[in-house]
Amino acid sequence: MGGSAGSPLFGGGFVVAAYARNMTRALLIVDVQNDFTEGGALAVSGGDAVAQGISALLREHAADYDVIVASRDWHEGSGDNGGHFSADPDYVDTWPVHCVSGTEGAAYDPLLETAAVTHHVFKGQGRPAYSLFEGVTETGETAAGILSAHGVTTADVVGIATDHCVRASALDAIAHGVHVRILTDLVAGVGADSSAAALAELAHAGAELVDTGTGTGTGTGTGTGAEPDARTRPDAGAAREASTEGDAE
Numbered sequence: 001m002g003g004s005a006g007s008p009l010f011g012g013g014f015v016v017a018a019y020a021r022n023m024t025r026a027l028l029i030v031d032v033q034n035d036f037t038e039g040g041a042l043a044v045s046g047g048d049a050v051a052q053g054i055s056a057l058l059r060e061h062a063a064d065y066d067v068i069v070a071s072r073d074w075h076e077g078s079g080d081n082g083g084h085f086s087a088d089p090d091y092v093d094t095w096p097v098h099c100v101s102g103t104e105g106a107a108y109d110p111l112l113e114t115a116a117v118t119h120h121v122f123k124g125q126g127r128p129a130y131s132l133f134e135g136v137t138e139t140g141e142t143a144a145g146i147l148s149a150h151g152v153t154t155a156d157v158v159g160i161a162t163d164h165c166v167r168a169s170a171l172d173a174i175a176h177g178v179h180v181r182i183l184t185d186l187v188a189g190v191g192a193d194s195s196a197a198a199l200a201e202l203a204h205a206g207a208e209l210v211d212t213g214t215g216t217g218t219g220t221g222t223g224t225g226a227e228p229d230a231r232t233r234p235d236a237g238a239a240r241e242a243s244t245e246g247d248a249e
């Protein structure tokens with residue numbers, strides 16, 4: 001056969017040396033959990049597609065990240081977790097019961113492949129916690145500590161929900177001092193308008209909005225402008241296609 005004189009990926013010992021070390025990248029995966037995807041207690045339309053898109057990104061690019069931090073909302077089963085749960089939620093500051101620690105709803109969506117995740121953080125134990133930076137790992141590490149320890153300079157942010165926990169996590173990442181990129185096709189929001197507003201706010205705060213072409217999410221809720229109540233319908237979005245051409249913003 002001949003001719004294949006060593007693949008650049010597997011042929012030699014120079015792969016690691018080929019990486020410049022002046023840019024260190026993190027991927028922050030926010031709350032891709034059963035209760036936030038189709039069929040969950042607080043289902044966000046497009047959540048399953050986001051889980052699949054992130055998995056596709058990880059299959060192609062996990063090695064491009066120095067650390068991959070994933071968060072889970074992880075509430076207590078008793079009490080209202082500091083006023084976070086309500087029997088009459090306003091979907092702004094109060095929410096139906098969701099992501100109770102150890103339950104199926106709090107587990108990662110099975111469509112999210114987590115093998116490449118290097119750090120798992122838990123947040124919201126007994127209190128509201130929107131940002132991944134409010135969480136801790138089982139050994140007590142915070143996202144800020146992890147990013148600092150690895151000298152991270154750029155953080156890509158993906159997950160659920162654009163207008164709540166993605167927004168809060170990205171703002172905290174910016175405040176931490178790293179360059180933040182929101183991968184807009186790998187986030188899904190509760191409301192279309194509030195998600196668009198969140199992305200505008202993040203861009204104004206210095207985040208870069210990047211469409212990776214990997215996922216099918218629109219970043220701004222369903223992207224159809226229809227059904228303002230779709231956020232609580234477990235079947236919403238299941239049959240919806242995101243690729244309507246000529247979509248008017």
Ligand SMILES: [Zn+2]
Binds near residue numbers: 073075084098099124
């Ligand atoms: Zn919560």
